[in-house]
Amino acid sequence: MSLLAVEDIGISFGGLIAVDKVGFSVEPGQVFSIIGPNGAGKTTLFNLVTGIYKPHRGRVMMAGETMTGLAPHVLAKRGMSRTFQNLQIFFRMTALENVMVGRHLSERSSFLSDLFGLPASAKQNKVTCEAAQALLERVGLGGVANTTAGSLPYGALKRLEIARALAAAPKVLLLDEPAAGCNAVETEAIDHLICDIAKSGVGVVLIEHDMKLVMKISDRVLVLAQGRRLAEGPPREVREDPAVIAAYLGEHGAKEADRAHG
Template sequence: MLLEVQDISMVFGGLAALREVSFSLAEGEILGLIGPNGAGKTTLFNVITAFLTPTQGEVRLAGKPLTGLRTSRITERGICRTFQNIRLFDQMTVEENVMVGRHCRSRAGVWPSVLRTGAQQKEEGAIREKTRELLSLVGLTGHDRELAANLPYGLQRRLEIARALAGEPRLILLDEPVAGMNDQETAEIAALIKKILGFGITILLIEHDMSMVMKVCDRLVVLNFGEKIAEGTPQEIQSDPLVIEAYLGREEGE
């Protein structure tokens, strides 16, 4: 198993956002994390990447516990992510955003940077090369000198994916990558996700667009009120009475 989430609970001031959630991902798999709003999906992402320290439980990557590591160390171990409410470095150019994403796979410190040593020059060249590759992969070629803030929304989502890929993750966490997109754009992102899987990168995906989730995911985990209520293939989940109730119950409530 590449990622194991075991008995994770997260309590905020007496309120449980996650209750003993467990599941795992095999290498090369794509798992969809679904559930109504407020079910704890993004909280779980934040726990995996150590933005939050869980009240209880453990996350392991390739068998090694991530407990106590800070976010940057977890990124170095191979988990990169995107954010639900896009968090690009908006006053940097598109190119620079991806170059920053490359940080954990490069090493030049203060002195090599100032002295412009051969190794540093070579590394900087490699960073630019990789950046060009990734920008072309996500369809942003030609935008490299624009400020991230000036990109249209759909392209910002793509840039976030390119930036996360720059860290050469073993596992990438995508938080609602097609939120607010039309069918055409959604299909393009779905194709991009398939390509990423093709590189052997494992994917954990939060998404509300059910038709897309059903199409791209190998398996699904359903959260409701912080608890895992179902896990299985898209077909199994579609016919699961608990899941139907969770979604219908939500609609009744509205």
């Protein structure tokens, strides 16, 4: 039984088929990457899996349990978390406070306890703070816990967003272009972080345009084109597929992908 299974999922907007009969599965500790040209349907597929869009067909399963059409906050409680293409950071809050926000689903204190500052609320806040600090340490941001997020460099913000997603203690983590806009040093840090997350047993689903990163850390790769599955398999197999080279990688991209294993 797969940790995450997506079966023949699809959606249309008006007369446009955005995603059509796409399926894949992810195991615990696996890095599963989804690649393809702009407009291929990658983020739409993420939105279907994470409950932002309700699919017109197909289904989403987690550990054998149907999750199709459930709201994002319900999926988060069941063990699914994600990041977005564009940063969703609270820039006026500190790095620590941003991660603490991600812990809200696991907090036990009540509204009245928080309102009146009862001991239970203070105890819960301490637990949340310590957990958030540990996550910042894990992503390499422990030293900037009390720094306002808006003053952090871009690469740090990308890792901060991952830390906040991890705060929900997910079984499956979906990362939408976590290295987009990062320089080589920042990308390498994210590379190591994703591998560390997978080694902890979390299933990671990754959308990314950096082919060197994808080919280096992925266990399997799914290629989308015009909302449909073009190819799927181990990185080496995918990067050598003539259809993938023609539709997406091109000669230059194929060489870049080869360098990841050179």
